[in-house]
Amino acid sequence: MTVLDALAKSKNTVAWKLFTEISPAIGIGKLLDMGFSAIADTDYYPSAALGGFTKGVNAVEMASAYAAIENGGEFREPTCIMKMTDSSGNDIVADGFYQKETSKYIYDENACKMMITCMEAVMTKGTGVGGKLATMPCAGKTGTTNDSKDLWFVGFTKYYTTSVWVGYDIPRSLAGLTYTATPLGIWKTYMDSINNGLPLAKLDDYKITVAPTKEDNKETEEETKEEQEEEEKAKEEEDKKLEEEKKAEEEKKNTNTDTKKQDETTIDEGENPEEGTVDEDNPSNKDSDNTGGAEDNNTDNGQTEGATENSDGTAETP
Numbered sequence: 531m532t533v534l535d536a537l538a539k540s541k542n543t544v545a546w547k548l549f550t551e552i553s554p555a556i557g558i559g560k561l562l563d564m565g566f567s568a569i570a571d572t573d574y575y576p577s578a579a580l581g582g583f584t585k586g587v588n589a590v591e592m593a594s595a596y597a598a599i600e601n602g603g604e605f606r607e608p609t610c611i612m613k614m615t616d617s618s619g620n621d622i623v624a625d626g627f628y629q630k631e632t633s634k635y636i637y638d639e640n641a642c643k644m645m646i647t648c649m650e651a652v653m654t655k656g657t658g659v660g661g662k663l664a665t666m667p668c669a670g671k672t673g674t675t676n677d678s679k680d681l682w683f684v685g686f687t688k689y690y691t692t693s694v695w696v697g698y699d700i701p702r703s704l705a706g707l708t709y710t711a712t713p714l715g716i717w718k719t720y721m722d723s724i725n726n727g728l729p730l731a732k733l734d735d736y737k738i739t740v741a742p743t744k745e746d747n748k749e750t751e752e753e754t755k756e757e758q759e760e761e762e763k764a765k766e767e768e769d770k771k772l773e774e775e776k777k778a779e780e781e782k783k784n785t786n787t788d789t790k791k792q793d794e795t796t797i798d799e800g801e802n803p804e805e806g807t808v809d810e811d812n813p814s815n816k817d818s819d820n821t822g823g824a825e826d827n828n829t830d831n832g833q834t835e836g837a838t839e840n841s842d843g844t845a846e847t848p
Contacts, residue, residue: 592693603637660709681696726794
């Protein structure tokens, strides 16, 4: 299963394994860098990957952390102040989001792009399908604690990041809530409203793309040509190897066939005692055959005398 599918379908085992791989110290260290205020010593365990914190987190912390992902890894300290002026109308704070030393980079930009793609899948084919916005690309993630005592949804568009938590001060099950009362339903209603009328902005469009030059195109064409030549060469080598293997197999098969034929010929040309073949190692057969031959000769020649027998049992006629 891919990380994208695991995140889209909330497969906790994958989150557990990845969190264990990078180590709780690294993972929770990112939260501390973003100002999460209630991290305890007992949180440095794999269960934190599933939201199992001792004291928990708040909605503002979650919203600012997700906003850092949408902003390419840049964390901006959350504030309620958008602008501040003095009595003469001079700006004291021109942009609350960019006050001095209130932002820093937490994540790698490419890692953020990957996570955005994964969280878009949550909205298109995962647990957040019901919260997909009508007029604006969005991404987000659902969250549920044991026995549905805490329900979460945090998501963003190019313009806004919103975090919604539903639960009780004294935890108890929230099973049976209607859709409009769930975090996903609340998030969708609110985000549809504040994004309505804004220009369409894709989430993967947060970085300027430079148009390729002619030199870039030429280099790309040369690289493509080299890749094609390498692929063709590799294919030729593979075909040659297959041909050699096929030839070797045929030779092996022919060798086995010739050996089999030779074995059959040897069997046909061998001696078969059942057909009356003389056994040279049996003297009684020699005596019997030779004696019989002598009698036949005597009968044919009409000779009844003059025959002598040698010591080896053979007969001679003078």
